[in-house]
Amino acid sequence: MNTLFVGKNLLELSEVDSTNAFASKLLDSQPTEGTVVRTAYQSAGRGQQSNVWLSQANANLTFSLILYPHFIPPKRSFILNKVVSLALHRCIQEFLPFKAVSIKWPNDILVEGKKVAGILIENHLFQHGIKASVIGIGLNVNQVNFPEELSSKANSLSLEAGQQFDLDSVFTNLLEHLEAFYLQLRSGKTEHLDFGYLQALYGYGEKIRVKFLNPPVLTHSPPVKAPGPALKEEEVLLVGVTPEGLLALQTEGRLRYFYHKQIEFIL
Numbered sequence: 001m002n003t004l005f006v007g008k009n010l011l012e013l014s015e016v017d018s019t020n021a022f023a024s025k026l027l028d029s030q031p032t033e034g035t036v037v038r039t040a041y042q043s044a045g046r047g048q049q050s051n052v053w054l055s056q057a058n059a060n061l062t063f064s065l066i067l068y069p070h071f072i073p074p075k076r077s078f079i080l081n082k083v084v085s086l087a088l089h090r091c092i093q094e095f096l097p098f099k100a101v102s103i104k105w106p107n108d109i110l111v112e113g114k115k116v117a118g119i120l121i122e123n124h125l126f127q128h129g130i131k132a133s134v135i136g137i138g139l140n141v142n143q144v145n146f147p148e149e150l151s152s153k154a155n156s157l158s159l160e161a162g163q164q165f166d167l168d169s170v171f172t173n174l175l176e177h178l179e180a181f182y183l184q185l186r187s188g189k190t191e192h193l194d195f196g197y198l199q200a201l202y203g204y205g206e207k208i209r210v211k212f213l214n215p216p217v218l219t220h221s222p223p224v225k226a227p228g229p230a231l232k233e234e235e236v237l238l239v240g241v242t243p244e245g246l247l248a249l250q251t252e253g254r255l256r257y258f259y260h261k262q263i264e265f266i267l
């Protein structure tokens, strides 16, 4: 593996409840930065918003990376999400050079509009920074059958390419990109990251269809009336993502900002 510190300390488990849970417990023993916990099977894989992450044994990548980004103020923690999204995006694009790979704000990677990877970052804070970050990644590589309820939305490298991939090669490539983008962040090159992120962002600068799940949190004056309790679908312009990680959308001539739970993309 061509890295300086990411993955140098690698714990490989045949089975675990969740690599994020395992890595979080490991923090007590102060593992070196870049420690990775990888498993062939999670019995209780965690997804965003208390969802479960289902992944066929031995078919995919499921791992967690431990970083100590003390230099990131907690309210700027979304920059880590950009680092991870960009690394996944680059890795997947290298294995699927002719496919459309995009970052779906805030935690998914899509190939041809279907989810191929998910990110779950759990930060442990101290007063002025992030003490430790457990970065959980699930990347569907060789799985070709998904539970019925997921099959129209889930994707894998294998489904797209019509061939199997060597899991270790994909893993090594991804760790190398994770380190490279993290080093960019550490050296202060955030404008590169911001630019690359927008370039890869699903729907950036385009009109997209979304469903509003809750009233917007922040609005520019004049105040906007909440979309109402029913799930309302709208066509909106995706303007960007704020440094805090809110999605900026333009609707009816106004900029409005949304948290993850307030919006759903209609893909």
Ligand code: BTN
Pocket (backbone or CB within 6 Å): 017, 018, 019, 020, 021, 042, 044, 045, 046, 047, 048, 049, 051, 053, 061, 062, 063, 064, 107, 108, 117, 118, 119, 120, 135, 136, 137, 138
């Ligand atoms: C999501 O899309 O909802 C995020 C999924 C994150 C899944 C990964 S798999 C490795 C790590 N351990 C977990 O329990 N979850 C993350």
